[in-house]
Amino acid sequence: MVVERKEEGKEQLIQRPVYYISEALIESKQRYPHYQKLVYAVLRAQRRLAPYFHEHPIKVVASTPLANIIRNRDATGRIDKWAVELGVHNITYESRHAIKSQALADFLADWEEAQQPSSQADLRHWTLHFDGSKNLEGAGAGVVLTSPKGDVVRYVLQLRFEPCTNNMAEYEALLHGMRIAKEMGATRLRCLGDSDLVASQTSGTCDATDANMIAYKRAVDQAGASFAGHIVE
Structure with a gap:
């Protein structure tokens, strides 16, 4: 998750990382279809970062048409259940044409380096x-x-x-x-x-x-x- 805001001395919006969330999937979740894993990633972020989702509009950028998957009226099972939980928030979904957030890439690189084990x-x-x-x-x-x-x-x-x-x-x-x-x-x-x-x-x-x-x-x-x-x- 990154935030865009104006900063003094900068003409364009500057991106700053807010949070990075990871989860090791248990065996049953590893068997989810790929599209279910993507929707689950959004759901997990919403649960972990609930204050942000409640107070701010959220933009989800992905190469998969998540909007069509989540808002599908014929959806059943997990997707239908997750769609109800996500539907209460102001979330928009956009296609990813290019990797825009260099701030996020830099943050991930720094985070992984900091997490390198000593042995x-x-x-x-x-x-x-x-x-x-x-x-x-x-x-x-x-x-x-x-x-x-x-x-x-x-x-x-x-x-x-x-x-x-x-x-x-x-x-x-x-x-x-x-x-x-x-x-x-x-x-x-x-x-x-x-x-x-x-x-x-x-x-x-x-x-x-x-x-x-x-x-x-x-x-x-x-x-x-x-x-x-x-x-x-």
């Missing part, structure tokens, strides 16, 4: 195994964090709040593990759990409707922003 091991993901449950004796969670070099750290949590459900315990385990990984300097994180609900909600394939689940998903998104890449499976 080959940094290119590999840390692995986080998490699990949580609620029973008659209370609620608890467990975290096992493995570094790229094979070092293992284990944590056990006792959750002392009510009400607490199994899904809430799973989210607490995931969030605690992500915080630990951040403190230990992890930059790329692969999170593995046995909760289909948590994996589906955090990946965006399933919407969170319960207020608690919405809050937990938002917390996971915020924690995930601390990493160069993270996957929840």
Whole structure:
């Protein structure tokens, strides 16, 4: 995302980068058709940069006719659902005839250089195994964090709040593990759990409707922003 504005001493509009967003697609999303991946990219940007989409007109430039895809009245499934969510914003779609934004290209080059790892091991993901449950004796969670070099750290949590459900315990385990990984300097994180609900909600394939689940998903998104890449499976 870039913004165009006038600057003192400049006759033409100057482009400045605002945000760069990336996401590692899980296996199910990798199987999306190409046009669905493009629409999903716009959807993901809208969710991550909601304040900008709410307050400003947004122009999406692409070589694919996204306007025809998103505004197709015969669209079904994911596209129909995503089109409803995107339709509330002031978004226009333009064909890309040439790469206009040198500011964005320069920003990406600088960002990639800044993110270059100091060693080959940094290119590999840390692995986080998490699990949580609620029973008659209370609620608890467990975290096992493995570094790229094979070092293992284990944590056990006792959750002392009510009400607490199994899904809430799973989210607490995931969030605690992500915080630990951040403190230990992890930059790329692969999170593995046995909760289909948590994996589906955090990946965006399933919407969170319960207020608690919405809050937990938002917390996971915020924690995930601390990493160069993270996957929840």
